[in-house]
Amino acid sequence: MEQIELVHVYKSYNGKDNVIHDLSVSIEPGEFFVLVGPSGCGKSTILRMIAGLETITSGTLLIGGIEVNELPPSERNLSMVFQNYALYPHLTVEQNITFGLYKKKISKQEQKKRCLEAAEMLGLTDFLKHKPRQLSGGQRQRVALARAIVTHAPICLMDEPLSNLDAKLRAKMRSEIRQLQRRLGITMIYVTHDQVEAMTMADRMMILHEGRAQQIGAPLDIYNHPSNTFVASFIGSPPMNLAKAKVLESLLLFDNGRAMRLHHHLPPSTQQIIVGVRPEHIRLAKPSDDHFIAKVVNVEVLGTETLVTFELTKNEHWIARWSGQWNIHAGEKVPLTIDETAFLFFHENGQRLDHSIPSYAAGKGEHQ
Amino acid sequence: MNAPLSVKSSPSVPVRRKRAVWTTLEGIVYLLPSLILFSIFLFYPMLKTVYLSFYATDHQGNPVQFVGIENFVYLLKDVNFLQSIKATLLFVCYTVPASVVLALCLALMANEKLKGIGLFRTFFSSTMGMSVAASSVIWMFMYNPSIGVINKVLSLFGISDVQWLLDPKIALISVSISTIWMNIGFTFLILLGGLQNIDPTLYESARIAGVSYWYQLRKVTLPLLSPTLFFVTTVSLIHSFQTFGQIDILTKGGPMDATNVIVYSIYKDAFINYNFGSASAQAVLLFFAILVVTFLQFKFGERKVHYQ
Amino acid sequence: MNVLRTFLLYALLVICSVVVLFPIVYAFLISFMDGAEVLQGHIWPQKFTMKNYVAAFQKVPLFEYLFNSFIVSFIVMLGQLIISSLAAFAFVFLKFKGRDVLFFLCIATMLIPWEATMIPNFLTVQKLGWLNSYLGLTVPFFASAFGIFLLRQHFKTIPLELYEAAQVSGVGRFRFFWNIVLPLSRTSLITLGVYSFLTTWNMYLWPLLVTNNDRVRTVQIGLKQMQSQEISTEWGVVMAAVIVVILPTLLLLFVGQKHLQKGLMQGAIK
Numbered sequence: 001m002e003q004i005e006l007v008h009v010y011k012s013y014n015g016k017d018n019v020i021h022d023l024s025v026s027i028e029p030g031e032f033f034v035l036v037g038p039s040g041c042g043k044s045t046i047l048r049m050i051a052g053l054e055t056i057t058s059g060t061l062l063i064g065g066i067e068v069n070e071l072p073p074s075e076r077n078l079s080m081v082f083q084n085y086a087l088y089p090h091l092t093v094e095q096n097i098t099f100g101l102y103k104k105k106i107s108k109q110e111q112k113k114r115c116l117e118a119a120e121m122l123g124l125t126d127f128l129k130h131k132p133r134q135l136s137g138g139q140r141q142r143v144a145l146a147r148a149i150v151t152h153a154p155i156c157l158m159d160e161p162l163s164n165l166d167a168k169l170r171a172k173m174r175s176e177i178r179q180l181q182r183r184l185g186i187t188m189i190y191v192t193h194d195q196v197e198a199m200t201m202a203d204r205m206m207i208l209h210e211g212r213a214q215q216i217g218a219p220l221d222i223y224n225h226p227s228n229t230f231v232a233s234f235i236g237s238p239p240m241n242l243a244k245a246k247v248l249e250s251l252l253l254f255d256n257g258r259a260m261r262l263h264h265h266l267p268p269s270t271q272q273i274i275v276g277v278r279p280e281h282i283r284l285a286k287p288s289d290d291h292f293i294a295k296v297v298n299v300e301v302l303g304t305e306t307l308v309t310f311e312l313t314k315n316e317h318w319i320a321r322w323s324g325q326w327n328i329h330a331g332e333k334v335p336l337t338i339d340e341t342a343f344l345f346f347h348e349n350g351q352r353l354d355h356s357i358p359s360y361a362a363g364k365g366e367h368q
Numbered sequence: 369m370n371a372p373l374s375v376k377s378s379p380s381v382p383v384r385r386k387r388a389v390w391t392t393l394e395g396i397v398y399l400l401p402s403l404i405l406f407s408i409f410l411f412y413p414m415l416k417t418v419y420l421s422f423y424a425t426d427h428q429g430n431p432v433q434f435v436g437i438e439n440f441v442y443l444l445k446d447v448n449f450l451q452s453i454k455a456t457l458l459f460v461c462y463t464v465p466a467s468v469v470l471a472l473c474l475a476l477m478a479n480e481k482l483k484g485i486g487l488f489r490t491f492f493s494s495t496m497g498m499s500v501a502a503s504s505v506i507w508m509f510m511y512n513p514s515i516g517v518i519n520k521v522l523s524l525f526g527i528s529d530v531q532w533l534l535d536p537k538i539a540l541i542s543v544s545i546s547t548i549w550m551n552i553g554f555t556f557l558i559l560l561g562g563l564q565n566i567d568p569t570l571y572e573s574a575r576i577a578g579v580s581y582w583y584q585l586r587k588v589t590l591p592l593l594s595p596t597l598f599f600v601t602t603v604s605l606i607h608s609f610q611t612f613g614q615i616d617i618l619t620k621g622g623p624m625d626a627t628n629v630i631v632y633s634i635y636k637d638a639f640i641n642y643n644f645g646s647a648s649a650q651a652v653l654l655f656f657a658i659l660v661v662t663f664l665q666f667k668f669g670e671r672k673v674h675y676q
Numbered sequence: 677m678n679v680l681r682t683f684l685l686y687a688l689l690v691i692c693s694v695v696v697l698f699p700i701v702y703a704f705l706i707s708f709m710d711g712a713e714v715l716q717g718h719i720w721p722q723k724f725t726m727k728n729y730v731a732a733f734q735k736v737p738l739f740e741y742l743f744n745s746f747i748v749s750f751i752v753m754l755g756q757l758i759i760s761s762l763a764a765f766a767f768v769f770l771k772f773k774g775r776d777v778l779f780f781l782c783i784a785t786m787l788i789p790w791e792a793t794m795i796p797n798f799l800t801v802q803k804l805g806w807l808n809s810y811l812g813l814t815v816p817f818f819a820s821a822f823g824i825f826l827l828r829q830h831f832k833t834i835p836l837e838l839y840e841a842a843q844v845s846g847v848g849r850f851r852f853f854w855n856i857v858l859p860l861s862r863t864s865l866i867t868l869g870v871y872s873f874l875t876t877w878n879m880y881l882w883p884l885l886v887t888n889n890d891r892v893r894t895v896q897i898g899l900k901q902m903q904s905q906e907i908s909t910e911w912g913v914v915m916a917a918v919i920v921v922i923l924p925t926l927l928l929l930f931v932g933q934k935h936l937q938k939g940l941m942q943g944a945i946k
Contacts, residue, residue: 053840070387074846086837090859099855100845151845391772394849398766399778401759405819410785413796420795429799474696477689482682490930491693493937494700497929499878501896502918505903506703509911515717517702552696561937610791613880617900631791631881638795639885651792658789 002064002154003029004050004187009059011045011211019045021211023059029154032181032188036198037208038234043191046208047157050189051080063155078155079148083163085140087132087147093119094128097146111150118146121180138169145180156181158190162197174201195235199223207231229350232276238307240344241282241318245275256313260292262340273353274346279307281342282320285335296332301325310336414655420648427642439649449650451625452633455540459611459629462544463551464604468597470548471555476585478556479563489560496553500613507546508533508618533619536626543618543627547611555600562596563589602665606658630654700922707915714911728916732902737890738917741898744810746924748883748894749876751814756872757865760823765853767824768831769839785821791881798885812886813894817876823868830864831857863935870932877925895921 004027011020020042027033035043048054050061052073061069068076087096097118098111106114119125122142132140141161148156161177162170178201181188192198198205199219207214207222207230215227219235226232226240233239246253252260252275285291294310297317306326312318320336328334345353396403421439423431443449474492478485495503510516511532519530532542566589574584590597612631615621621628621636628636630650638647706714708724732738767779797816806812834857842852858865883894893901899921902914929936 048840051840051844053843072387073840073843078844080841080844082837082841084835084837086835086841088838088856088860090856100842100847102847147841147845388772391770392774395766395770395772395775398762398770402763402782402819402824403778405759405815406782406785406821408800409797409816409819410788410793413793413800414788416796416799417792429795474692477685477692480685482685482689485689488689488693490933491697493929493933494697494926497874497925498700498922499896499899499925500880501878501899502922503699505899505914505918506699508903509706509915510699510702515715515911517717517719520717520719549696549699557933557937606789610789612791613896616880616884617903634791634795635881639798644795648795651795654789655792658792659787662787 002187003027003062004155004189005060005062005065006046006050007060007062009046009049009061010057011042011049011054012057018057019211020049020057023213025206025213025216027187027189029187030185032178032190032201032203034198034202034205035189035191035208036195036202036205036234037193037214039193041208042211043193043208044159047159047189047191050076051078051157052076076155077153078157079151079153080157081144081148081159081161083160085132085144085161085164087140087143089132091131092128093124093130093132093135093143093146096132096143097128097150100147100151114150114152115146118149121149121183122146122176137165138173141165141173145177149180149184153186155187155189158188160192161190162192163194170197177201196237199235207234209234225352226276226344227352229274229276229346232344232346232352236278238279238319238321240276240278241312242274242276242346243312243316243318244272244348246272254313255316258292258313260338261290262343272348274348274350276344276346277318277338277342279319279321282318282336282338284322284326285337289335289337291335291337293333294336296328296330296334298330299326299328308334310334417648417651417655420644421652423645425644425648429638429642429644431645435645439645440653443646443649443653448625448628449633452628452630452650455625455627456609456629458540459544459547459627460605460608462541463547463608464601466544467548467551467555467604468601471552471559471600472597474552474556475559475563476589478560493553493557493560495550496557498550498553500550501617503546503550504614504617507549507614511542511546511618534623536624539619539623539626543614546618547608547614550614551604551607555604558600558603559593559596562593562600565596566592598665602662605661605665609654609658609661630657703915703918706912707919709912711910711912728910728912729920731910731913732916732920735913736898736902736917738895738898738920740890741893741895742920744892745877745895748810748813749873751810752817752876753869753873755814755818756820756823757869759818760820760868761827761853761858761861761865763819763824764827764831765857767828768834769849769853769857782821782824785819794881794885801886807886808889808892810892813883813892814876816882817872820872823872826868827861827864830861834860866932867935870928870936874925874928 006023006025009020009023010018012018023046035046037043045054049056052068052071056069060067063076063078088099091099094115097115101111101114115128116125119128122145124139124142124146127135127139127143132143135143141164144161148158158177162173165173174197177188177190190197190201202219204216204218205222206216209230215222215231217225222231223235226235229242233242243254245255250262252262254260254275283289294312296308296310298309300307300309303325305321305323306328308320308322308326308328309317310320347353420429420431422434422436424433424435424439426432478489478492510518513519513529513531513534516532518532519528522528522530530538533539570588570592571584574588579587610631611629612635615627615629615632616635619627621632631654634647634650634654637643637650702719705719705721707728708726709718709721710723710725710727713721763782767775767782801807801812801816804812806815838856839852842856847855878896879894880896880900883897884900887893887897899914899917902917
């Protein structure tokens, strides 16, 4: 088990524009670390730099405390699982699994043993003589995993390994991969664009946007304390509701004249700010609550929960998420209330304003 | 975010350069056989041909005296060479359009979904497996004025004694006909491939729109086939400039130089008359002719071509 | 309407087949006639005789010619496969400075008509002492721009991830080439193999230049030889030889037609 560190890493393909901008992070041994961000944010590039498939333009990559910038991929002692699995179509499952082992000077017996071990672990024992094309998507995925496992490399890199699977299988493989990583105790670096995958799998994760790290931390910390509006809207589904507002004493003034009165937690300035609220913190108001009336635009009943889209202002729609099934229809006007500790405040430029850190995360987590 | 460690953050350039050098060397090793062979048997002889074309040579092909563009000037005034150019151009005009059009018709028919169509495809492509020598020998016999099948059939219509290969007016056409036949297999195979590459849903949507066969041919098939047609025309043109075997067997350039196409003329000058300088000059002209054809094709052909 | 159309199509297909196949069938029929019948200009032999075939092998060393052609075609095929696949591999999987220049150089060779270089090539081969030898007949054709293109086109369809996966697991480049790339490109290799065998077997001008004795002479030159010696008297024997010569390539073509068609398109157009 080895630590992986990136120190002020930059990547540029043309020598001018940086695809990766000043990235520094330290990934602990045995950690499940997820790189998450929209497509084109540079997450795969980072993974490929760690693998050695891309050069590092400047900065240092350390594995186990040793600079490895110039080591070829094969000498970095890691394994990698590709998005399309990269299985050799003309080799059997067994040959695929053991293909990379010859270089490591491992005896035929040991190869066989490891292969069986991995196959057992992943339920592939019956398919060892099959060719990849005879396997289902999930099985191919497992072969790719097995190929990573047999190397006994302490570090495993995965590049969107689940994106070619259907939703059901994805959920299953998610927990399988997580269990596997725990069982083997390897360090995992996992790239995905799917924030649900990131949230459910990661010990810690890094959110990337346009080649820059936005935030690094444990999933819930990031969910509860997003450091900027990008993170706030990227993590969580439906995303956090955001709207521009002005602060006037204890009033929040939204663009089209709607105002909300808050008792605490207002940022001191009177400048333009951005207000954010998670959908689950918008409730139907009881008569005693401070409330505002909003017109319902759309209702999605999902069985366990109901998503209510309402007009915050004329051209700004917010979503509320209520557990259970609600009999509400578009066009109705409903009284709503927001627990004011749930408000997050961001600077116009997107950075979160520091003072608003109520400690609701511990108590109210219906998202757990 | 702070850097967890302060480490010197410049990549070690020498290591990287060393690796790049390695990759380059490895690449060169893989390419070396091709490069050496291309150099010895293509680039060097091409330059040598150009070089020789400026010299008078002895019978072993050694340059004896620099004569500048004399070889070329002489050629352009030489009646025989002009005749050879004329024969070549005529030959190209006779063979290329006919080959492409005929092969296109065959390919269109063979692209229909019918039972046993595979057999017909095999038939139509069969001339590709025929060597020039074998084909020429067969055609030589077919053209035989007294016992060949062609004159036998013609005599049924009261036409007798056509001297297919001996009549200067007809010989080039005779050679062209046999050449068209030899070309059809290859041209057909390529065009059929092009037709099969066309997305079948396009035909289906045309069928739903209820357009006629000819309309579909003009508006869907031919435009989509144009890259293939373009390619096949270029290749046929170049091939026909390089014709040799059928001439050597059927007519030996005769009668009265009527079929003395350029490659045959080069061959005769170099290997029968041992006039390497003049032959080289002709080869240079051939090279430029093909170069020009290729460029013209790409310049003008490309505009009319629909690329996917 | 539809039935009529189908019928017309079949009729057309049959007529075209007859026209296209006629010379081959005609040669085939002639090869079974005895001399007198040939001179009478029959199309269908009254009595099928194998004499011509026996004569073809006895009067000229047809068997030797066939053997020579086979050896030469086989060597060229092998040479092209090896040398083209190595080059194509470098062009697809190795990134290095100057690669594109070298690639352009390879394209450029397609612009040089082989006939324009035959004079110096003949002199070169003469100087090397390769006249009348298999070397002279084969080596100049080992490098093929067409072959490099065809294989490069196919190699490019191999997902780059396979290469990267090999790199991560420490599989060497040559091993990757040998164990992954070549087996995955089987169809293209077959195409190129069939194509180069066919073209070499049918080659005419070069063997004519560099051979002048029966020891290495290929079958195409043998045909020419026969035809000019036996002319007008023994056409049946000549046609028998023709049939023997075209049989291997026709068979090869029928077997490899699908491959060939796809491959030629790929190598040419993209």
